[in-house]
Amino acid sequence: xNYTFHWYQAFRALPEMLWGALITIxxxxxxxxxxxxxxxxxxxxxxxxxKLLYGLSTAWVEGARNTPALFQIYMAYFxxxxxxxxxxxxxxxxIGISFNNAGYLAETFRGGLRAVPQTxxxxxxSLGMSAPMAFRLIVLPQLFRTVFHPLMxxxxxxxxxxxxxxxxxxxxxxxxxxxxLNVRTFRTFEYFAMAAVIYYLITKLITISARIAAxxxxxx
Amino acid sequence: MMDGSDFxxxxxxxxxxxxxxxxxxxxxxxxxxxLMGLIxxxxxxxxxxxxxxxxxxxxxxxxxxxxxxxxxxxxxxKSIIGLNASAFVVSCVxxxxxxSSYCSEIVRAGVQxxPQTxxxxxxSLGLTYWQDxxxxxxxxxxxxxxxxxMGLTLGVMKDSALVWWIGVIELLRTSQVIITRxxxxxxxxxxxxxxxxxxxxxxxxxxxxxxxxxxDLD
Numbered sequence: 146x147n148y149t150f151h152w153y154q155a156f157r158a159l160p161e162m163l164w165g166a167l168i169t170i171x172x173x174x175x176x177x178x179x180x181x182x183x184x185x186x187x188x189x190x191x192x193x194x195x196k197l198l199y200g201l202s203t204a205w206v207e208g209a210r211n212t213p214a215l216f217q218i219y220m221a222y223f224x225x226x227x228x229x230x231x232x233x234x235x236x237x238x239x240i241g242i243s244f245n246n247a248g249y250l251a252e253t254f255r256g257g258l259r260a261v262p263q264t265x266x267x268x269x270x271s272l273g274m275s276a277p278m279a280f281r282l283i284v285l286p287q288l289f290r291t292v293f294h295p296l297m298x299x300x301x302x303x304x305x306x307x308x309x310x311x312x313x314x315x316x317x318x319x320x321x322x323x324x325x326l327n328v329r330t331f332r333t334f335e336y337f338a339m340a341a342v343i344y345y346l347i348t349k350l351i352t353i354s355a356r357i358a359a360x361x362x363x364x365x
Numbered sequence: 366m367m368d369g370s371d372f373x374x375x376x377x378x379x380x381x382x383x384x385x386x387x388x389x390x391x392x393x394x395x396x397x398x399x400l401m402g403l404i405x406x407x408x409x410x411x412x413x414x415x416x417x418x419x420x421x422x423x424x425x426x427x428x429x430x431x432x433x434x435x436x437x438x439x440x441x442x443k444s445i446i447g448l449n450a451s452a453f454v455v456s457c458v459x460x461x462x463x464x465s466s467y468c469s470e471i472v473r474a475g476v477q478x479x480p481q482t483x484x485x486x487x488x489s490l491g492l493t494y495w496q497d498x499x500x501x502x503x504x505x506x507x508x509x510x511x512x513x514x515m516g517l518t519l520g521v522m523k524d525s526a527l528v529w530w531i532g533v534i535e536l537l538r539t540s541q542v543i544i545t546r547x548x549x550x551x552x553x554x555x556x557x558x559x560x561x562x563x564x565x566x567x568x569x570x571x572x573x574x575x576x577x578x579x580x581d582l583d
């Protein structure tokens with residue numbers, strides 16, 4: 146083994162990498178927000194009696210769940226160009242992950258909706274609540290409880306998926322910054338080891354805060 | 366039209382070849398990962414906390430660091446220590462550990478799904494510890510775990526698309542090469558996606574059906 150590790154050099158790049166980590170978190174959060182919005186729509190579409198809505202949302206969900214996330218990012222990056230939509234690598238990453246998130250979350254939401262029995266809605270209505278009120282006070286809290294953990298899991302997935310951006314040329318997120326440093330210095334192991342630690346800390350931060358939030362929110 | 370600028374039989378065959386590589390990587394990763402996952406999972410279900418916690422902590426790393434970073438790290442580490450392994454082998458090893466991490470959780474959940482009372486009943490009927498594990502715990506745990514394990518296998522197949530970054534020519538990389546040659550990204554990617562879909566969809570449906578049927582039996 147005739148390789149000398151240069152950790153000091155890698156540590157000097159830490160601020161740069163932490164800025165990248167911030168971008169990573171931003172992309173992940175943004176993709177989750179978009180994913181949740183479309184996921185709810187897709188869940189409703191999958192329960193709809195309208196053939197067209199059902200077909201479209203099923204195609205989306207099955208497409209997102211049965212092809213690699215990287216393929217979905219490629220589709221946004223290379224594929225959309227055929228429709229005259231030329232997307233840059235960063236939006237392509239965001240589109241790809243959001244598409245993926247929406248597909249997985251749709252099934253989560255559908256399961257959540259099923260978990261609240263119709264009888265509870267009936268009971269709430271017969272106690273004199275209006276439909277929106279019953280939905281807000283009876284269905285929503287229970288729905289939130291069942292989807293909370295899958296939602297947090299998906300958030301971790303979103304963080305991990307952002308690393309794929311570097312493959313289509315994103316150079317601002319944590320992986321992108323790391324790759325730029327790597328290309329400049331060829332200290333592959335040192336930089337990627339630091340990136341791994343930062344990713345680990347981010348995902349741990351999410352899972353631990355999710356656990357604390359869950360113990361506060363779902364005490365009863 | 367086979368003049369080399371259109372999508373023809375030759376391109377399709379190349380992509381199927383790439384799909385073969387994808388399947389090979391998936392096979393080795395899932396085989397190795399399941400064996401390791403079984404061991405880790407059973408150990409984590411029965412071992413005292415001072416074995417359980419460190420092992421769980423180490424396995425958790427594979428789930429908390431992006432696979433792409435893991436691949437790059439192991440690949441560069443291999444060069445540092447001068448190990449002469451191909452990118453294919455590195456990919457299989459990394460994916461196997463990645464798989465084992467998820468598989469151990471599936472196995473653990475399966476073992477925990479067997480009620481303590483059932484196991485005590487088995488022991489009171491005179492079964493030995495190993496008989497209890499083999500005849501009681503294993504069949505019940507298998508029923509709980511199989512759908513998740515199938516999901517994991519499909520997940521690994523999809524995640525194996527990342528290995529081209531360290532130089533393995535699999536399905537997605539083959540597609541990309543063809544795209545640069547014939548400049549028909551949408552067509553080539555659609556074929557690529559279709560191949561993934563055809564490999565993944567039937568098994569995912571089967572898993573969902575097994576899960577639903579076994580849930581009804583409970």
